[in-house]
Amino acid sequence: MSFKGLKPISYGGREVWPLIEGGKGVSATNHASSGAWAAAGGIGTVSAVNADSYDSDGNPIPQVYPQATRTERFEQLVQYAIDGATEQVKRAHEIAGGNGAININVLWEMGGAQRVLEGVLENCKGMVTGVTCGAGMPYKLAEIAQHYNVYYLPIISSARAFRALWKRSYSKVPDLMAAVVYEDPWLAGGHNGLSNAEDPREPQDPYPRVKALRETMRAEGVSEETAIVMAGGVWYLREWEDWIDNPELGKIAFQFGTRPLLTKESPIPNVWKEMLRTVEPGDVLLHKFSPTGFYSSAVKTPFLYDLMHRSERQVPIFKRDQEEGTIPLMDHGKAKYFFVHPGDQRKAQAWMHEGFTEALKTPDDTVVFVTPESADQIRTDQANCMGCLSHCQFSSWKDHDTHTTGRLADPRSFCIQKTLQDIAHGGDPDENLAFAGHAAYRFKTDPFYSNNYTPTVKELVERILTGD
Numbered sequence: 001m002s003f004k005g006l007k008p009i010s011y012g013g014r015e016v017w018p019l020i021e022g023g024k025g026v027s028a029t030n031h032a033s034s035g036a037w038a039a040a041g042g043i044g045t046v047s048a049v050n051a052d053s054y055d056s057d058g059n060p061i062p063q064v065y066p067q068a069t070r071t072e073r074f075e076q077l078v079q080y081a082i083d084g085a086t087e088q089v090k091r092a093h094e095i096a097g098g099n100g101a102i103n104i105n106v107l108w109e110m111g112g113a114q115r116v117l118e119g120v121l122e123n124c125k126g127m128v129t130g131v132t133c134g135a136g137m138p139y140k141l142a143e144i145a146q147h148y149n150v151y152y153l154p155i156i157s158s159a160r161a162f163r164a165l166w167k168r169s170y171s172k173v174p175d176l177m178a179a180v181v182y183e184d185p186w187l188a189g190g191h192n193g194l195s196n197a198e199d200p201r202e203p204q205d206p207y208p209r210v211k212a213l214r215e216t217m218r219a220e221g222v223s224e225e226t227a228i229v230m231a232g233g234v235w236y237l238r239e240w241e242d243w244i245d246n247p248e249l250g251k252i253a254f255q256f257g258t259r260p261l262l263t264k265e266s267p268i269p270n271v272w273k274e275m276l277r278t279v280e281p282g283d284v285l286l287h288k289f290s291p292t293g294f295y296s297s298a299v300k301t302p303f304l305y306d307l308m309h310r311s312e313r314q315v316p317i318f319k320r321d322q323e324e325g326t327i328p329l330m331d332h333g334k335a336k337y338f339f340v341h342p343g344d345q346r347k348a349q350a351w352m353h354e355g356f357t358e359a360l361k362t363p364d365d366t367v368v369f370v371t372p373e374s375a376d377q378i379r380t381d382q383a384n385c386m387g388c389l390s391h392c393q394f395s396s397w398k399d400h401d402t403h404t405t406g407r408l409a410d411p412r413s414f415c416i417q418k419t420l421q422d423i424a425h426g427g428d429p430d431e432n433l434a435f436a437g438h439a440a441y442r443f444k445t446d447p448f449y450s451n452n453y454t455p456t457v458k459e460l461v462e463r464i465l466t467g468d
Contacts, residue, residue: 003237003467005244008041009227009253011178012101012129012151017042019464020181020229022257023105023132024190024435025049026420027060031088032265035095036457038102045132046092048104048120050077050388050417051084063421065386070397074387078112082119089120093127101129103153107191108136109292111387111399114144121148130178135191135294136390137165142173151178153229157185157193158209159216166220179227179253180217182210185295186286188232189258189437194295200286206230207243214250224250231255235439235446238467256464258437262449264456268424275299275429277449279440286438291394291413299434303419311412313351313369315344317361329367335359338367360411363393368412381415388417 008015021037023029023045030052034044052060063080065073085104092102106117113133121128121144128148133141134155145152154170154177156162162180170177185194186203194200210228217226227250230243234254237244243252260266262273276299283300289307290296298304317338318326326339329348338359340348348359351369358375359367370378385395392398394413396405416433423432443449448463455463 003241003244003465005241006237006465009251011043014101016100017461017465018227018251018253019043019461020103020231020253020255021045021260022189022231022255023047023049023103024257024261025105025107025110026417027052027424028261028268028420028435029105030267031091031095032267033260033263033457034088034102035092036263036265037260037461038092038096038100040458040461041100042461043101043103043129044092044096045103045105046085046088048081048085048088048106048116049110050081050421051088053080053084053087060425065384070385070387070395071403073385074111074397074399077386077388078115078119081110081112081116082123085116085120086123089124089127093124102127103130103132104128105132108133108138108141109191109294109390110135111389111397113138113390114140117144118148121150132181134181134183134193135292137161139165139169142170142176145176146173149176151176153177153179153181155181155183155193155231156213157183158195159212161193161195162213163216163220166217166222171220174222177222177226179229180213181229181231181255182206182213183255184209184230184232186232187438189284189297189440190435191290191292191294191296192286194286200288200295206233210243211248214248217250227251227253229253229255231257232437233439235259235442236468237464241467258440259464260457260460261436262443262454263460264454266457269426271426272423272429272434273454275434276436276440276443277452279436279443281441284436284438284440289413291392291410291416292389293391293393297435297438299429299436299440301432301434302430303432303434307412307414310368310370310374313356314362314366314412315340315348316366318365329359335367361408362412363408363410370411375411378411381418382409384418385415386417 009018019042025047029047034046037044067073130151132153141152185192329335329338356369382395390399393410396409419432
């Protein structure tokens with residue numbers, strides 16, 4: 001028995017619930033969670049972003065990069081990604097047992113995204129129903145989907161972004177666009193598509209934005225059968241009752257990203273699951289420290305606070321005689337060539353007195369002040385870059401042409417691959433980036449999780465279908 005008005009939809013030739021598991025990259029969703037979600041009658045999503053492969057004992061194979069150059073490490077990364085996602089899809093397909101459907105999720109801005117996507121689809125023919133893809137403008141998604149005869153579900157966060165993609169590419173392959181995922185940039189976890197015209201501190205109501213998306217889709221002649229998937233902030237279906245069977249919005253499905261993190265099949269370590277039970281309202285921060293250049297939402301851990309404070313210890317610098325009244329930051333080392341305003345020199349001296357003695361230059365003609373240990377770690381992580389993004393602000397890597405963005409590496413950012421691998425494989429959430437949606441505080445208030453209860457995916461899907 002399902003929540004009133006919610007009906008199964010036809011997807012990939014079978015009836016499924018319009019409930020989609022959000023694909024969380026770098027091993028935060030895997031075959032166990034997505035296979036179980038499909039087995040429960042929904043659409044499970046295997047993340048094809050640096051997924052795990054396993055050794056003969058079933059243990060994850062550590063992704064290590066002994067190669068001398070970034071380009072060689074990048075080739076190794078792409079191979080790990082294809083092997084890992086292939087393994088995950090095959091296992092998820094088996095667990096699903098012919099029920100529901102399995103999608104894969106890729107970030108278009110991940111390094112080698114197209115090669116990874118094509119490699120996985122080549123290896124998993126007949127197992128993947130659709131590909132969800134966001135983080136960037138994935139123009140080539142439609143033609144890849146057409147080549148492998150799978151559905152595609154672009155992730156966008158505004159009607160304008162959809163229109164641009166449709167006009168340039170998706171209108172040529174309309175039949176395979178199964179749905180458009182509206183990922184709310186103020187509510188969803190992970191990377192968000194907030195545009196420069198939108199204020200990160202002023203969330204907008206998703207209803208008018210989704211209504212505008214449907215109006216755009218209708219104006220462009222997109223089939224009414226193409227669902228819009230509401231992603232970000234979805235917890236209880238009863239709160240979305242006026243979205244179901246609503247002629248203004250048309251066919252609607254719902255994506256759950258944060259809620260399935262706390263299930264028995266969820267592959268994230270227990271220490272991370274326990275941390276999620278303690279999140280309070282306001283504990284998830286929409287921030288711009290990611291080396292992708294996108295905004296993203298993560299739990300305010302000491303790791304995130306460190307990045308916040310690092311950026312606060314920052315002053316503008318000038319060349320000699322560039323700005324009147326400036327003086328050298330220091331009288332020795334490289335810093336004697338950094339000219340600053342006297343007030344900023346006083347600030348810098350106070351930070352140095354506190355132990356933040358290293359001044360690291362940023363691409364924006366500023367310096368940030370960090371401890372010597374932190375400076376060493378930043379430089380080591382930058383040197384160890386394995387090219388996990390198509391463009392990385394932290395290391396200046398680019399996955400094509402000259403392999404450099406041409407900009408100075410930014411010490412205000414961090415190595416995202418390192419921290420996401422660490423937190424997914426048992427690292428302390430306090431010392432890592434812990435992505436989560438802004439509704440994560442509800443683990444604490446939802447009676448379903450009381451007394452430390454952890455449901456199976458099947459129990460969670462059944463619970464969601466009741467409206468709770």
